Amino acid sequence: MTTAEQVLLSVTMLRPEEKLLLGALRAEGLTARPLLMEDLAEVVAGRTGGPPALAVIRNLSHRDAVSVSRRLEYAGVTTLNRSSVIEACNDKGLQSLLFARHGIPHPVTRHAFSYDQVRSAVDELGMPAVVKPVSGSWGRGVTKMANAECVEAWAGGRESADATGKLFPVVVQAYVDKPGHDLRVVVVGRTPVVAIQRVSEDWRTNTHLGARVQRVEVTAEIDKLCQQVVDVLGPGFYGVDLVEDRVAGELLVLEVNANPEFAKSSAMHGVDVAGLYAAYVAEQLGVPAAA
Amino acid sequence: MTTAIAAPKCLVCDTEFEVQDDWEKGEITECTACGQEHEVVEKSAAGARLDLAPEVEEDWGE
Numbered sequence: 001m002t003t004a005e006q007v008l009l010s011v012t013m014l015r016p017e018e019k020l021l022l023g024a025l026r027a028e029g030l031t032a033r034p035l036l037m038e039d040l041a042e043v044v045a046g047r048t049g050g051p052p053a054l055a056v057i058r059n060l061s062h063r064d065a066v067s068v069s070r071r072l073e074y075a076g077v078t079t080l081n082r083s084s085v086i087e088a089c090n091d092k093g094l095q096s097l098l099f100a101r102h103g104i105p106h107p108v109t110r111h112a113f114s115y116d117q118v119r120s121a122v123d124e125l126g127m128p129a130v131v132k133p134v135s136g137s138w139g140r141g142v143t144k145m146a147n148a149e150c151v152e153a154w155a156g157g158r159e160s161a162d163a164t165g166k167l168f169p170v171v172v173q174a175y176v177d178k179p180g181h182d183l184r185v186v187v188v189g190r191t192p193v194v195a196i197q198r199v200s201e202d203w204r205t206n207t208h209l210g211a212r213v214q215r216v217e218v219t220a221e222i223d224k225l226c227q228q229v230v231d232v233l234g235p236g237f238y239g240v241d242l243v244e245d246r247v248a249g250e251l252l253v254l255e256v257n258a259n260p261e262f263a264k265s266s267a268m269h270g271v272d273v274a275g276l277y278a279a280y281v282a283e284q285l286g287v288p289a290a291a
Numbered sequence: 292m293t294t295a296i297a298a299p300k301c302l303v304c305d306t307e308f309e310v311q312d313d314w315e316k317g318e319i320t321e322c323t324a325c326g327q328e329h330e331v332v333e334k335s336a337a338g339a340r341l342d343l344a345p346e347v348e349e350d351w352g353e
Contacts, residue, residue, distance in 0.1 A: 011317055012345075012351070013317050013318070013319050013330055013344065013345065014315055014316075014317040014318040014319060014331075015319055019315070019318065022315065034315050034316060034317050034318075036316065036317045060351040061348060061350050061351055062350040062351075063350050135350065140349075
C-alpha cells in the first residue's frame with residue numbers, strides 16, 4: 001500500500017458517524033486511519049511515511065476543523081472539505097455574504113457589530129426577526145425577537161455578560177414563516193443523496209432540540225439549490241439546510257454545514273451515506289470502485 | 292506511557308468493559324450498565340485504557 005491510497009480521518013473523537021466512515025473507506029480498498037489532534041505534529045513533520053493522499057475532516061470542534069485542515073493543506077495534503085470551505089460553513093455571516101454575492105436565495109440578513117446595530121437591524125427588518133451568533137451550533141444562541149421587549153431583554157442580558165462586545169458580530173435575519181419543518185439535504189460531491197424533513201412544534205427545527213425526521217424526495221427545486229451551493233463552494237460533503245417561506249412559497253438556503261451528521265438518518269432511511277462518501281473519496285483518488 | 296488494561300472498568304460505576312477487537316483510539320464507547328460515555332485513549336494487543344468522554348464544548352456541532 002502506498003501513501004497515495006492512505007486517507008486520514010481527522011476527528012475530535014470517533015463517534016458512530018466516523019466509525020461508519022472509517023469502515024466504508026476501508027471497504028473501498030483505502031488505508032484509512034483516525035487522526036487525532038495529538039497525532040497531527042507527526043503527520044505535518046512528515047514522520048508517517050510520506051504525505052497521505054487525502055484527509056477527511058470530521059472534527060466536531062470548529063476551531064480544530066479549520067486549524068487541522070489549514071495545517072494539512074500547507075503541508076501539501078488535500079483535505080475534504082477544503083479549509084476555506086470549512087471556514088465559510090462555520091461562520092453564518094460569511095455564508096450569508098457568499099449567498100448574497102452569488103444570488104442564492106437566502107433570508108434577508110444584516111450583520112451587526114454592536115448592540116445598537118442589532119436594534120437598528122431588527123427595526124429595519126421588522127419583527128419578528130432572528131438574531132444568531134455567527135458560529136453557533138445545534139440552535140444554541142438563536143433568538144427570535146418577537147417585540148421590542150425581547151430585543152432589550154436580549155441586549156441587556158448579553159451586555160451584562162459581554163460589555164465590551166467581544167462576542168460580535170451576530171447576524172440578524174428576517175424571520176421565515178415556515179410550515180412547521182425545514183429540510184436537511186446531504187450532498188456528496190455534487191449529488192444530493194438524501195433529503196430529510198425535520199418536523200417540530202418549536203420554531204427551531206434542530207434534531208438536537210427534539211425535531212422528528214422523515215425522508216423526503218429530492219425534488220428538482222432542491223437539486224437546483226444544492227447545485228447553486230456546490231457551484232460556489234465546490235464539490236464536497238455538505239449538509240444543506242433549506243427552509244420554505246410559507247408566505248412567498250419559495251425555498252431558501254438557510255445554511256450549509258461542512259460536517260453533517262448522518263448516522264441516525266442513514267439507518268432510518270436506508271441510504272448508506274458513509275458508503276457513498278467513501279466511494280466519492282476513492283473516485284477522487286482514482287482508486288477503482290470496490291466490488 | 293500508561294500500560295493498557297486488559298479489562299478496563301467504567302470510571303463511574305466500575306462495570307467491566309469487554310475490549311472490542313475493532314476499537315480505535317479516539318473511539319467513544321458507552322458503559323452497558325450506567326451509559327457513561329468513555330473514550331478509548333489507548334489500544335493494544337494487551338487491552339485498552341479508557342477515560343471519560345469529553346464534555347460538549349461551545350464550538351462543537353454542525
